[in-house]
Amino acid sequence: MSPVMAKLTAMVSKEFSIEDLRAVANPTWLERGEKYVTDGQVGRLRSEAGQVTAVVGGERDYLVRLRWPSGSPTGVCGCPQGTEGEPWCEHAIAVALAWLEESSDNEHGDAAGEAPRQDEAALTAFLTAQEPAWLTEQLMNAAEDDPVLWGRMAAAAGLDAAVSLCRDLLREAVLAYVPEAEFRDSRIDDGAERLRRAVALLDDLLDYGFTEQVAEVADEILDTYDETHDDYESEHSERLAEIAESAHALLQR
Numbered sequence: 001m002s003p004v005m006a007k008l009t010a011m012v013s014k015e016f017s018i019e020d021l022r023a024v025a026n027p028t029w030l031e032r033g034e035k036y037v038t039d040g041q042v043g044r045l046r047s048e049a050g051q052v053t054a055v056v057g058g059e060r061d062y063l064v065r066l067r068w069p070s071g072s073p074t075g076v077c078g079c080p081q082g083t084e085g086e087p088w089c090e091h092a093i094a095v096a097l098a099w100l101e102e103s104s105d106n107e108h109g110d111a112a113g114e115a116p117r118q119d120e121a122a123l124t125a126f127l128t129a130q131e132p133a134w135l136t137e138q139l140m141n142a143a144e145d146d147p148v149l150w151g152r153m154a155a156a157a158g159l160d161a162a163v164s165l166c167r168d169l170l171r172e173a174v175l176a177y178v179p180e181a182e183f184r185d186s187r188i189d190d191g192a193e194r195l196r197r198a199v200a201l202l203d204d205l206l207d208y209g210f211t212e213q214v215a216e217v218a219d220e221i222l223d224t225y226d227e228t229h230d231d232y233e234s235e236h237s238e239r240l241a242e243i244a245e246s247a248h249a250l251l252q253r
């Protein structure tokens with residue numbers, strides 16, 4: 001389980017249960033939500049950057065997000081109810097149910113989860129004992145095939161090259177991104193993962209103090225995004241807008 005997943009699982013099990021969902025959900029929609037889950041209509045369930053996303057299929061497919069603005073989650077969905085501000089439409093309920101199911105599977109799947117954790121501890125211990133020169137060589141080799149990793153290390157080192165690399169990666173990823181594929185067919189590589197990683201790199205740059213550059217790049221890439229995807233909003237454009245907002249807010253201090 002990834003750290004984010006583990007954290008969210010802990011939050012969900014502590015703060016939110018199926019009983020809580022039953023208490024807030026419309027019974028008819030709850031029934032429909034359960035049917036989506038049993039019919040296997042909840043796909044692409046993912047947790048990242050403090051939210052859970054999934055696509056719920058049916059007559060139309062909807063991308064649903066669960067967010068934690070306070071202690072407990074609320075749903076965001078593009079269906080008519082969701083658009084009217086209903087946090088628990090049938091789709092959001094379906095995603096919450098699928099998510100709670102997966103969280104409890106993970107909690108009880110300790111036997112399977114134990115081994116990787118032990119291996120991870122052993123590998124960490126091994127790496128800690130290695131010479132810096134050897135570790136550097138390994139990292140540089142890995143970064144040769146992975147520009148995002150290169151960019152993250154360059155950002156940590158305070159190198160301006162990280163900014164231009166990030167801008168290029170974002171521009172390419174935005175142009176290659178196919179938002180419609182996210183809804184239609186999960187087997188198509190829609191470029192979402194590539195875009196998500198490039199956006200995460202921009203976030204890293206902000207953490208490493210490249211505030212002015214990040215504000216500029218975020219604005220530029222948001223323009224490119226809107227021109228390319230006709231103002232279609234996705235988790236990526238939302239994250240970019242959040243990063244732009246944070247950077248500008250920091251600049252005004």
Ligand SMILES: [Zn+2]
Nearest residue numbers: 077079089091
């Ligand atoms: Zn909905």
